[in-house]
Amino acid sequence: MMRSWHGNCVCGPGSFFGGPWGWMINLAFCLAIILIAVWLVRSLLEQHGRRALPGPSPLSILKHRYTAGDIDREDFERMKREVAP
Numbered sequence: 001m002m003r004s005w006h007g008n009c010v011c012g013p014g015s016f017f018g019g020p021w022g023w024m025i026n027l028a029f030c031l032a033i034i035l036i037a038v039w040l041v042r043s044l045l046e047q048h049g050r051r052a053l054p055g056p057s058p059l060s061i062l063k064h065r066y067t068a069g070d071i072d073r074e075d076f077e078r079m080k081r082e083v084a085p
Contacts, residue, residue: 058083 056064062083066076 059080062071062076062079065071066073071079
């Protein structure tokens with residue numbers, strides 16, 4: 001199916017509005033759909049990036065290392081002062 005010229009407008013599949021300003025309305029409509037799709041994809045990707053699983057706190061990691069014997073008491077106290085404000 002081909003578009004055909006009918007007076008001042010394009011008629012056929014793909015043309016939503018007729019008349020001399022119809023092509024501008026069609027263009028604006030298509031651009032609005034594209035912009036909404038881009039906005040939707042970007043907002044979904046941003047929300048996915050922000051969603052971080054809560055991990056252990058630095059202090060709990062430090063306590064675990066101390067109880068496991070990875071660090072001694074002096075290192076634990078020094079690192080605890082650096083981690084905790």
